[in-house]
Amino acid sequence: MPIPAPPTNVRVVTFQIDGRDYSAREDETIIEVARENGIPIPSLCYLEGLSTWGACRLCLVELAGSPRLVAACATQVAEGLQIYTDTPRLQRYRRTILELLFAERNHVCSVCVSNGHCELQALAQRYGLDHVRVPYRHVAYEVDASHEMFRVDHNRCILCTRCVRVCDEVEGAHTWDVMGRGSDCRVITDMNRPWGASDTCTSCGKCVQVCPTGALVKQGTSVGEMTKDLHFLPYITRRRHNR
Template identity: 80%
Template structure:
């Protein structure tokens, strides 16, 4: 008896070229997913496997053959025959400038930071070759919220990647975090900008602390360089998300 005719797959498989090499991918995957799967380094600070796409840090921008504008690898789905360059001289220059802009925006002084040595912004600067910052530091003093019994929020070290907002909303389901304000006045807030310790919605799960790329969200009682993330957290987050 002949086998039953296969039902057509709902998602197609495509072949694309990244930095001169061919890769296969499902058509519903984004460029960054294909790159991560194949160990092609793509810098990003807001993207996190398991959370929704934000496309705000602009570090994962890539060049595409035949297109003059750049595409964010995290929010661009692959297509058949797509030719992507992830690390051109132009992209390197832009990434370096963006990291410099982030450093100058708030107060990122690594030597006194609780996350020194465990900070994604710090790694990013090293990877992008930022040895000094050409734009003037803005020297704005922001508040620190220590009202929560277990965690601390330091706006001076926040890069507004909104990973905390998304993990709290999408994984924990509490939606304690949100963003208020405009432009550089933007701040992540708990509830309606009340102190974190007074939040009615916060479950104290600490997911936001685990996903924070910098030293903005940390455990209470940590001192310089002591804020080390739980190395099992992010893989679990991604696995649980994909299992859904």
């Protein structure tokens, strides 16, 4: 079934990204347009097919004439915008954000089942993160292996809430949610019951596939074995939209 045409009342606007001219519908976000045109803007919480969360702040971009940075995933394009996606200022901000993510939890890539297949690790390599300049929290988080097919390691969770959103918006189960405040937040299943005791989990595995790190993985995977497939999500959402 063909994708329906956009509403006729949506204007097409012209703007610049990194000095080049682009056109897009005014209801599209900066990150959508950038990725459609092969412009890499990093993000960990954004995922095509899910609602916008805007939490990781890695997709911050600069706008000419504006002193503040804006989140590309939550900012729509507009006529005449001049957008910059990879300035030295943005590189410093992104590296600092990555350092804070590594310091908040206990990410040890060498023994992680997602080693080599981790979005957080890939971004750390991209921005040359070989050490962390802030103190580690060194808080030991639990590993819940009560589910017969999957497990959750809270030491590797970055609170992107992809699992929460895909379970609610795509699977419709709403097994996952977030508990706590600040650095003490963690994702939970069924009002903080063990995952294996969940009454709502359908064992579909969508949450595992969209997790950007080694926090949600399949049981039985060893170091470097956990690969994930994100292509199913845009396909599902497009099919639902075209019904």
